[in-house]
Amino acid sequence: MTNTLPNRPNEMTSKQLHEALLADRVEAFAVLLVDPGHPRVVELYGSWGYRRVGSRRPFADSPNYAVMVRDLTGLSSR
Numbered sequence: 001m002t003n004t005l006p007n008r009p010n011e012m013t014s015k016q017l018h019e020a021l022l023a024d025r026v027e028a029f030a031v032l033l034v035d036p037g038h039p040r041v042v043e044l045y046g047s048w049g050y051r052r053v054g055s056r057r058p059f060a061d062s063p064n065y066a067v068m069v070r071d072l073t074g075l076s077s078r
Helices: 008-022 039-047
Strands: 029-034 051-056 065-071
Touching: 029 039, 039 051, 039 065
Parallel strands: none
Antiparallel strands: 029 065, 051 065
16 A cells, blocks of 8 residues: 655655755745646745746756746845
8 A cells, every 4th residue: 555645754854954955045036947747846945935936947958947936025034
């Protein structure tokens, strides 16, 4: 039988690390390029406060990525 539950401890560690990396940033926004072929990843970043704003192919031979943006102006350490 396969485990269908998400690996919550790893997700929590990833989110904590991600938040720590963003905590002292002075930029107003964080931007991610995410492979839309992995909808669970897009959904995970959405749960972290990112929203999808469009698509971008950064190079002619690269995939067409989902552009996700998060407003950083409300982080508590500012």
